[in-house]
């Protein structure tokens with residue numbers, strides 16, 4: 001199967017899929033593209049979002065769908081446990097992070113682009129995210145990985161979700177969400193030290209620096 005990964009290294013969702021591809025040792029071609037609403041791209045990604053994975057059979061967008069596909073098509077290096085219940089628990093952690101931690105903080109994303117954040121959004125987002133973080137804390141095992149002794153898709157998704165959420169929370173509230181859950185900060189550090197993570201973060205920084213230089 002020929003695989004092409006569309007997106008940009010500054011995107012946290014793009015980096016989730018890229019990380020899974022690297023952990024699994026799957027060859028792919030990188031196609032640099034920004035999210036857009038051009039008909040040609042919408043044919044690949046119906047919402048115009050990145051990432052998109054193109055296969056010989058067609059395109060897949062939405063990160064969790066792509067990650068599930070990769071897991072099923074390339075099970076040799078597993079990123080989900082074998083047991084169905086344990087698999088569901090991994091997916092539960094991923095869902096909690098996306099819906100209840102990242103979504104409220106993402107409502108403030110405009111701050112990254114220099115936009116004013118509405119006071120009512122600022123007021124509502126932090127308590128909502130704290131509730132989500134408490135739920136994450138009830139689920140996370142840190143033994144040493146989020147779902148237990150095995151490194152899983154939950155570690156990948158939650159890590160890159162925080163790369164963006166931490167930045168936004170710092171800018172808006174001077175708040176570090178990782179401090180809300182005992183063990184979360186140490187786990188985040190452990191994730192940062194994985195060889196694959198170092199490659200992804202270096203690529204992301206290089207792309208962000210190049211973008212900033214072009215904007216000058």
Ligand SMILES: N[C@@H](CCC(=O)N[C@@H](CS)C(=O)NCC(=O)O)C(=O)O
Pocket residue numbers: 010011012013014035047048049050051061062063064
């Ligand atoms: N639900 C999507 C989220 C992906 C996403 O929001 N990507 C951002 C870049 S990090 C994007 O394409 N934003 C442009 C837009 O929302 O139109 C997924 O799981 O892949």
